[in-house]
Amino acid sequence: MTTGADTRTGPYLELFAGRGAGGPVGARRQQAIERFEAAGFPGSRDEEWRQTNLGPILRARPVPASGQVLGDGGALPFLYPDCDSMVFVNGRYAPAASSPPEGVTAFSLADPAGAGADLLAEHLGASVDGRASCSADAGVHPFAALNTALFEDGVALGIPAGAALERPIQVLWLSAPSADAAAAEGGAQASIEVSFPRLLVVAGENSQASVIETFAAADPAAGGYFVCPAAEFVCGAGSVVRHTRLQADAAGAFHLGFQHARVDRSAAFDSSSLAFGGALVRNDTVALLDGEGADCTLDGLYVLDGSQFTGNHMRVEHRQPHTTSHQLYKGVLDGQARSVFNGRIYVHQAAQKTDAKQTNRNLLLSKAALANSNPQLEIFADDVRCTHGSTIGRLDEEALFYLRARGIGFEEAHGMLVHAFAREVTDKATFEPLRRDLEARLFASLNGVRSNGQGG
Amino acid sequence: MLRVSDLHAKVEEQEILKGVDLEVKAGEVHAVMGPNGSGKSTLAQVLAGKEDYEITAGSLELDGEDLQEMAPEERAHAGLFLAFQYPVEIPGVGNSYFLKAAVNANRKARGESELDAMDFLKLLRERATLVDVDEALLRRPVNDGFSGGEKKRNEILQMAVLEPRLAVLDETDSGLDIDALKTVAAGVNALRAENRAFVVITHYQRLLNYIVPDHVHVLLDGRIVRSGGSELAHELEEKGYGGFDGARAEA
Ligand SMILES: Nc1ncnc2c1ncn2[C@@H]1O[C@H](COP(=O)(O)OP(=O)(O)O)[C@@H](O)[C@H]1O
Ligand SMILES: [Mg+2]
Numbered sequence: 064m065t066t067g068a069d070t071r072t073g074p075y076l077e078l079f080a081g082r083g084a085g086g087p088v089g090a091r092r093q094q095a096i097e098r099f100e101a102a103g104f105p106g107s108r109d110e111e112w113r114q115t116n117l118g119p120i121l122r123a124r125p126v127p128a129s130g131q132v133l134g135d136g137g138a139l140p141f142l143y144p145d146c147d148s149m150v151f152v153n154g155r156y157a158p159a160a161s162s163p164p165e166g167v168t169a170f171s172l173a174d175p176a177g178a179g180a181d182l183l184a185e186h187l188g189a190s191v192d193g194r195a196s197c198s199a200d201a202g203v204h205p206f207a208a209l210n211t212a213l214f215e216d217g218v219a220l221g222i223p224a225g226a227a228l229e230r231p232i233q234v235l236w237l238s239a240p241s242a243d244a245a246a247a248e249g250g251a252q253a254s255i256e257v258s259f260p261r262l263l264v265v266a267g268e269n270s271q272a273s274v275i276e277t278f279a280a281a282d283p284a285a286g287g288y289f290v291c292p293a294a295e296f297v298c299g300a301g302s303v304v305r306h307t308r309l310q311a312d313a314a315g316a317f318h319l320g321f322q323h324a325r326v327d328r329s330a331a332f333d334s335s336s337l338a339f340g341g342a343l344v345r346n347d348t349v350a351l352l353d354g355e356g357a358d359c360t361l362d363g364l365y366v367l368d369g370s371q372f373t374g375n376h377m378r379v380e381h382r383q384p385h386t387t388s389h390q391l392y393k394g395v396l397d398g399q400a401r402s403v404f405n406g407r408i409y410v411h412q413a414a415q416k417t418d419a420k421q422t423n424r425n426l427l428l429s430k431a432a433l434a435n436s437n438p439q440l441e442i443f444a445d446d447v448r449c450t451h452g453s454t455i456g457r458l459d460e461e462a463l464f465y466l467r468a469r470g471i472g473f474e475e476a477h478g479m480l481v482h483a484f485a486r487e488v489t490d491k492a493t494f495e496p497l498r499r500d501l502e503a504r505l506f507a508s509l510n511g512v513r514s515n516g517q518g519g
Numbered sequence: 520m521l522r523v524s525d526l527h528a529k530v531e532e533q534e535i536l537k538g539v540d541l542e543v544k545a546g547e548v549h550a551v552m553g554p555n556g557s558g559k560s561t562l563a564q565v566l567a568g569k570e571d572y573e574i575t576a577g578s579l580e581l582d583g584e585d586l587q588e589m590a591p592e593e594r595a596h597a598g599l600f601l602a603f604q605y606p607v608e609i610p611g612v613g614n615s616y617f618l619k620a621a622v623n624a625n626r627k628a629r630g631e632s633e634l635d636a637m638d639f640l641k642l643l644r645e646r647a648t649l650v651d652v653d654e655a656l657l658r659r660p661v662n663d664g665f666s667g668g669e670k671k672r673n674e675i676l677q678m679a680v681l682e683p684r685l686a687v688l689d690e691t692d693s694g695l696d697i698d699a700l701k702t703v704a705a706g707v708n709a710l711r712a713e714n715r716a717f718v719v720i721t722h723y724q725r726l727l728n729y730i731v732p733d734h735v736h737v738l739l740d741g742r743i744v745r746s747g748g749s750e751l752a753h754e755l756e757e758k759g760y761g762g763f764d765g766a767r768a769e770a
Contacts, residue, residue: 465607469621470595483611
């Protein structure tokens with residue numbers, strides 16, 4: 064390990080030292096920090112991380128987010144009606160603001176009791192400690208390991224076998240950094256408030272559930288903070304798990320997320336990742352299709368402006384026969400925004416009759432915006448169908464003219480066309496309050512686009 | 520209403536319109552005829568404000584206002600409508616949503632109150648019946664996957680809903696069977712009024728059996744080489760465009 068790595072990993076190791084490793088997953092946390100220490104942060108030669116500039120995050124000294132407490136009703140603007148909810152502020156459970164679901168095992172990781180402890184002991188961290196990890200070449204995910212070692216709190220949901228939840232469960236992760244945290248004074252090293260939200264969903268056989276994660280800042284004008292979440296989904300045989308991940312962090316935020324799904328026989332994991340906020344955002348998704356007939360749908364939308372960066376790194380592993388995966392990621396980029404889509408599909412030798420489809424489409428609204436798309440197929444079975452396609456295009460000028468020729472102003476016409484592009488993803492939100500929220504966010508970001516995009 | 524004077528326009532360094540003069544008064548129907556490539560669509564697109572074409576000389580006025588100073592949407596607000604020769608497919612934008620946005624954008628620009636969903640639907644149904652557009656088309660994305668005939672009917676529907684003062688129809692008749700042609704003509708004739716005018720661009724005389732023009736112009740190689748009454752269309756039908764070569768002086 065180089066000295067450079069020491070100065071970067073050191074402060075994170077210190078966070079762990081100060082925290083200790085007790086509780087039902089203490090040993091696993093210990094193991095995670097050791098793996099992190101051995102691997103260190105990725106360098107510029109690491110293929111998976113080459114295009115993600117971690118500098119701004121790693122140059123700052125991490126301090127646990129502790130900042131403000133949330134005032135009464137402070138979470139309300141972010142909560143959907145007709146939902147059960149669990150609210151976390153700076154990674155800690157806020158029971159007063161939550162209305163946890165009934166009929167499922169839902170508890171805060173800080174205070175697991177009874178059956179909860181068993182759920183944790185069996186499943187938490189399985190995705191990063193090797194029991195359910197990817198093929199060897201995937202290596203250690205440094206931020207997932209950090210999350211396992213350092214999370215303070217989080218939520219575990221156990222959906223009983225056969226249960227079909229009628230209402231979605233919304234998990235709200237609010238960041239509320241203290242106002243002065245991010246400011247660097249003179250020559251002193253800047254500090255950054257960091258939180259490690261952790262979600263575990265264990266869906267019993269033939270159960271059905273929908274979980275909506277919302278990442279946001281209590282104060283949208285909040286300065287820089289670093290949120291480093293990890294989510295694990297264990298989808299039992301025949302279960303149907305829907306996951307929506309709405310990332311709407313403050314403009315200056317760093318967000319490095321990891322999500323992992325293990326999908327058992329005839330189960331379906333359906334995930335939608337919608338990224339609107341943050342300065343530097345990454346979202347790493349791993350889906351293991353681990354039983355015959357397992358299926359996953361991974362959709363995503365990123366809407367970027369200014370100097371925002373968003374990376375989506377996908378790894379779908381087909382491990383068993385007759386497994387299917389569909390990925391559709393769409394990006395709208397304005398300003399000098401940049402995006403990376405890395406889509407790896409790995410078809411194991413045993414996974415005959417795999418049907419895998421991957422699509423990444425990008426719409427560039429300015430000359431300086433840049434989208435990168437790298438499909439990677441590794442296929443070791445011979446009877447499979449794998450397709451991938453990626454496009455990087457601009458707004459259809461003919462369509463824009465047609466709309467304007469009918470009297471629709473430039474801005475509205477522009478918005479209609481971007482919306483038309485994005486709705487392929489947003490329309491999949493069947494939960495009406497969520498779909499309306501997504502539309503509103505899309506139009507709000509288009510308003511930003513309008514005010515500075517017309518000249519570009 | 521419309522005054523085009525000595526209009527020259529080029530695209531990619533190639534001059535396409537080489538001095539077009541055209542004057543259209545309220546209540547009139549003008550037909551512009553000419554062979555393929557003579558510049559008919561260029562004239563139409565320049566009128567609507569397509570930026571690909573550069574106007575190198577001449578002027579365009581609608582009710583005395585300089586069209587060149589106006590954005591495409593402002594021309595629409597002023598009452599100009601172009602039925603495209605090749606209507607654009609816009610996946611992801613619903614046809615009736617689009618029409619409502621268009622109607623209300625125009626109303627707003629003219630200082631009128633916007634139509635609510637109910638009133639709009641009523642208007643839309645009424646006009647769809649008038650031009651024989653199947654309601655299923657209203658629920659589909661704009662022109663997306665429409666047949667050629669459906670696209671043309673959709674243009675006429677838009678015209679019927681937007682009620683322009685000057686409508687330019689660019690080969691709305693091409694590719695239509697006789698029934699569709701009659702419907703399109705019926706749509707136009709229903710809208711004919713004292714305060715409206717039409718410029719009907721066509722390749723064939725056929726449409727003019729149903730929409731009888733007051734004036735017919737022959738556009739050849741970027742110039743109007745001859746103008747006359749509706750009998751000129753019949754002459755063209757018999758003689759073809761060949762007979763008009765070098766006939767510019769008669770114009
Ligand atoms: N956008 C364009 N780019 C290049 N050439 C064009 C463009 N539009 C028209 N032209 C050329 O201009 C000429 C006239 O075209 P057009 O106006 O479409 O004729 P018409 O509608 O009478 O058939 C043709 O030679 C055509 O190739
Ligand atoms: Mg033409």
